Amino acid sequence: APELERKSSQESSSSSEKGDVITPWDVSAEAATGVDYNKLIVRFGVKKITDDLVDRLERLTGKRAHPMLRRGMFFAHRDFSQILDRYEKGEPFFLYTGRGPSSRSLHLGHLLPFFFTKYLQEALDVPLIIQMTDDEKFIWRSDLTVGESKKMTKENMKDIISVGFDPEKTFIFQDFEYMCPPFYENIVRIWKYVTGNQARSIFGFIGEDSMGKAAFPAIEAAPCFASSFPHIFKGRKDIGCLIPCGIDQDPYFRMCRDVAPRLNSPKPSLIYSKFLPALQGSQCKMAASDANSCIYLSDTPKEIKNKINKYAFSGGRPTVEEHREKGGDCEIDISYQFLTYFMEDDQRLEEIRLAYSSGQMLTGELKKIAIEEVTRVINEMQSRRVSITDEVVDLFTSVRPLKYTF
Structure with missing residues (x-):
């Protein structure tokens, strides 16, 4: 109402x-x-x-x-x-x-x-x-x-x-x-x-x-x-x-x-x-004003790897022993959160969640998977962007009828 x-x-x-x-x-x-x-x-x-x-x-x-x-x-x-x-x-x-x-x-x-x-x-x-x-x-x-x-x-x-x-x-x-x-x-x-x-x-x-x-x-x-x-x-x-x-x-x-x-x-x-x-945690969203908080479409594979390894907030425990015993917290782990958005395979995502939350998978292993997935997404976008010329932009922005009849 x-x-x-x-x-x-x-x-x-x-x-x-x-x-x-x-x-x-x-x-x-x-x-x-x-x-x-x-x-x-x-x-x-x-x-x-x-x-x-x-x-x-x-x-x-x-x-x-x-x-x-x-x-x-x-x-x-x-x-x-x-x-x-x-x-x-x-x-x-x-x-x-x-x-x-x-x-x-x-x-x-x-x-x-x-x-x-x-x-x-x-x-x-x-x-x-x-x-x-x-x-x-x-x-x-x-x-x-x-x-x-x-x-x-x-x-x-x-x-x-x-x-x-x-x-x-x-x-x-x-x-x-x-x-x-x-x-x-x-x-x-x-x-x-x-x-x-x-x-x-x-x-x-x-x-x-x-x-x-x-x-x-x-x-x-x-x-x-x-x-x-x-x-x-x-x-x-x-x-x-x-x-x-x-x-x-x-x-x-x-x-x-x-x-x-x-x-x-x-x-x-x-x-x-x-x-x-x-990257620093779920208390704030990615912000273009802070380059270390986000992954840009223009980032290189090396930059993506460094950002996730250095800044991605971890839900892991302070020591390997404690992590193996208690497991990681997927709800606050940024690498896992990224996977929920970008990994297409539901079964693989669930396997990762269980492995990390049980302590079988360590933070470093989880970050490695996140780096691979994010890099894949960015690489696919970058490969398409190379062919987007000013003429292509002009096509999308030209005032014209679309394919539909009204």
């Missing part, structure tokens, strides 16, 4: 009982095991993704669910079942996700939603819209010029395209370069229907913040509406939207869901991911 969504939005910018902080700009957890996602489900008013929902997705698409969905990395949703209803009835909808450029190269945490979105695009066979919020980063970072933000965005787009999206089904745009009249009209409508008090309670803005910060959320919300892209959806307002994203982005879209009826459009549905932890 809208009232619940508004209430939850107000809570989103504050700390939880345990000290967890989850906002679009800051994520930190008090416990060594990371964010308490069960409490977050209650606090944000979202629904947990159940086995029944995953089974229904597999049944409708005829494809096995993505490992990150089967293992609970994508853990919560808003109205995902309604998207499956649309799919079952043959009613149109599209995918929408995005990225705010914060470094010249994306890191693994940035890439997770895109890996999952690629699976959704292939399984559901629907159009995909990717927004690059270069304007947001310029507003929030005092050290950044417009030109620098646009350059970072171009590099980030090449990283994203390297995931393997289909250019016939994908439109990528950066805010500084795409703003057609219907898109701007939707932004202005959102501005009109969301009060300053609502924006402050949802996002925590204060009087010293620039006016641009208060104005920006409408720009991220506007792509939820098909009418913002007339070259693709021909002005239709009845087309649904599914947004895969991190749970920290929820405040934007709860606001959007509140105003959707006033734009004569369906409320967007969302499917939320957990955070990929920093």
Whole structure:
């Protein structure tokens, strides 16, 4: 219900009982095991993704669910079942996700939603819209010029395209370069229907913040509406939207869901991911501002090996003897956590969990496996990225109809 969504939005910018902080700009957890996602489900008013929902997705698409969905990395949703209803009835909808450029190269945490979105695009066979919020980063970072933000965005787009999206089904745009009249009209409508008090309670803005910060959320919300892209959806307002994203982005879209009826459009549905932890531990997520906390797409195999060996927080015991006796703690071990995201073989992952938690496998052995898996993922991305030229970027960003008829 809208009232619940508004209430939850107000809570989103504050700390939880345990000290967890989850906002679009800051994520930190008090416990060594990371964010308490069960409490977050209650606090944000979202629904947990159940086995029944995953089974229904597999049944409708005829494809096995993505490992990150089967293992609970994508853990919560808003109205995902309604998207499956649309799919079952043959009613149109599209995918929408995005990225705010914060470094010249994306890191693994940035890439997770895109890996999952690629699976959704292939399984559901629907159009995909990717927004690059270069304007947001310029507003929030005092050290950044417009030109620098646009350059970072171009590099980030090449990283994203390297995931393997289909250019016939994908439109990528950066805010500084795409703003057609219907898109701007939707932004202005959102501005009109969301009060300053609502924006402050949802996002925590204060009087010293620039006016641009208060104005920006409408720009991220506007792509939820098909009418913002007339070259693709021909002005239709009845087309649904599914947004895969991190749970920290929820405040934007709860606001959007509140105003959707006033734009004569369906409320967007969302499917939320957990955070990929920093190398130093699950109390914070990977951050581009700290090179030692993350694995970049541009890292070499040697850099990946050194970072994991040196910085990856271990769930092992202080001595080999104690580790053999008591076993390691997979819940706080970053090398194991990385494997849960990137190792495709469920049986092998379970074997590793049992071996490490029983003390049979030592931390050094676990780190070696994690290094191999992460290096494999990065190498595959880098091999594809070599062929992503400026012309390829121009293809994805050109204003054109996609493969679908509306």
